[in-house]
Amino acid sequence: MIAIRAMIQSKRRGRRAWPVIAVTAAMLAMTAPAASASPDDGRLGWRQCGSEGAPSDMQCASVEVPVDWAEPEGQKITLDLARLPATDPARRIGSVLGISSGYGIQDLTRSAADLTELRRRFDLVGYDTRTTTWVARMPQACMRPGASLHDPRSPKEFAALAAAMNDAFEQCRQADPTGLSAHLDALSIARDTEAIREALGEERLSFLVGGTGGSAAAAYVRLFPQRIRAMYLDGVNNQPEGWPAQRLLALPVMRGMATRFADWCAATPACALHGQDAEAVWLRLLRDADRHPIPVTSSQYGEGKLTGWLLTSALPLDPGPQNAGWLAFADAVDKARHGDGSGFADQVLFTARVAATPAALVMSCGDDRGYTGYAQLQDFRRKARKIAPEYAGAAIDALGCTGWPPPVANPSRPLPTRGLPPFLGVGTTWVDHTSTKSFTSMFPGSVTIPYDGPGHVMYLSGKKCPIRHATRYLTDLTLPEPGTVCPAE
Incomplete structure (x- = not known):
């Protein structure tokens, strides 16, 4: 909901714009790739960005991808990219690609000064996901709330809410000339990410993942596990778990x-x-x-x-x-x-x-965010009452996806984890450590560091301890010892 709110507000303002361990880490370090020259990326036609507030050496490019990956020759959209080239090109390892809530170029600009050490050995690349194209072009019909949301207390109330939201989604779809409203799921974003990897000419990529980018990262793990060199996850959700x-x-x-x-x-x-x-x-x-x-x-x-x-x-x-x-x-x-x-x-x-506006909801409903029916909501309530009865109502950001018309493109289901490298996660103890750890724990040998304080997506907030661990892991494939904690800064 944080990311959805931020993107809608951006639209409103007109702005464009997350003992075994040590042995595994040592083995990975021994097999780390040697320094590589920048690959042939002539497909991208990098140019100086010239954007206000961007670092002077930031380069920009674009990649064309299909709206619907099931129809690769159909309607297309253009994704904007930016990169900060490695400052020690003779020792360059490869590229680190950021996956966050949508405005990846803005995130790269914002974090450039804090990622100076990481940039020595890597090109840092960010891109604006297809959700940014959607926010810029979504029709007015998609901005109208489909219902007055309430916590339904009977199957009849739930069915009425689902019907109202279904009508709103259909009206949005019919008014949408881009076709994007049905193709903003994380699997589509993961395929976009793979297209960027191919355009970069890299055999494998390292990833910086923040916030709701966790859904796209999970989808990339599902579809292209062999293309992952390393993955740092900061304040992410765990979409595969549901x-x-x-x-x-x-x-x-x-x-x-x-x-x-x-x-x-x-x-x-x-x-x-x-x-x-x-x-x-x-x-x-x-x-x-x-x-x-x-x-x-x-x-x-x-x-x-x-x-x-x-x-x-x-x-x-x-x-x-x-x-x-x-x-x-x-x-x-x-x-x-x-x-x-x-x-x-x-x-x-x-x-x-x-939470009842199709324009916002289409960015997550395709990832199985809604309740499948009143029985599932009741099951959730029963479990929630045992944990925190005062907060046992329906999740407002999931309730809006009730009535989602098309089949869920990216249903929640277990991820294959065999053959993947260990990941590094960071989560704040006040907000997102639990969700981040639930994701990274699926991958054998992974470590999640708690940041003992408030905040969300620490590498984008300039926090030195998480950035230091991320840099060491992404560069040397060395994980911190289990039990490592980052104190509040």
Whole structure:
């Protein structure tokens, strides 16, 4: 949902723009490829980018790929690429390709200064995925919410929601001249990634993967395992395990975040809930709002009602600079418990709108994000109540995919892991370490480092410890010892 929200907001602003171990690592290091000259990449026609804010030596190119890989001679789109050439070309190993939430060139520009050491031995390559083309060209009909989302409590309510969303998806498809709305799944992005590898002329690639790029990385592992030299994963999801299972892993994270907020509030006189049990106040608000929804009006999103189910989406994942996020959250909770939901109106109504908007949902529904039926939702609820009953409602970002019309292109299912190198993962203990570890643990010999603090996608945030481990692993294929931790910076 974070990535979807960011991309929709970019569209709105007009901007264009994640003992055995040691032996395995040593064996990989011995078989690491020798330095290689830059391959023949004449197909790409690299040129100086000349973009504002881009490093002066950044080069740009493009690759044409089919909208539907099942019809390679059909409608095409163009993907933009950028690279920062290796600064020690005589010792060059190859290329590191970034896979993140969509705006790969923007990510490469943003992280260039922090990846200087990695760049000595590698060309760093980023690309804007097909989702960026979609965001730039999606029709207005796809921007209309398909339903007023709520947590369905009966098969009849679920069926009505599914029917409404199905109609919205069909209207979007009919209005879509690009054909992309049915082909934004991770398997399509993985095939795009392979086309880029071929255009680069590399036998194998190393990968920097961040955030929702984890779905595309998993798809690439499924389709092209022989093309992977190394893979660093930072704050990723685990699509092969299934979205309901990932949501269950997130429930203790939500509890932990609320507890951290309450501990901070107890020690901070400026907190609007100081001197009270802030977590208990928050949970009481959720219960009360489910019984008696709070009417609100947003200047941007109109009128609505705040239920406890909707309010769970407002729990901050990060305290923000100088704890500004926590201060604002405490103030909003304090007002809402007295009937004034204005502090939550814009955020929650925006989230509810995006979570029911086909334009956003088509970027993940093809990866099996929705609930297959009311029985699956009920099964999820039963499991969730045993972990964190206060957050046991349907996942709002998955509920919107209910009613997805075409067959799911990329169903959740186990990945083949034989013959793959060990991967390195990093996840923040506050947000995404559990999901990242669930992904990397599938691959024998892999290691996941917890970053002990808030944040998301640490290499894009300039955090030195994760970047140091990523550089060593990608360069020498040397993994850190199990139990390694990166302290908060």
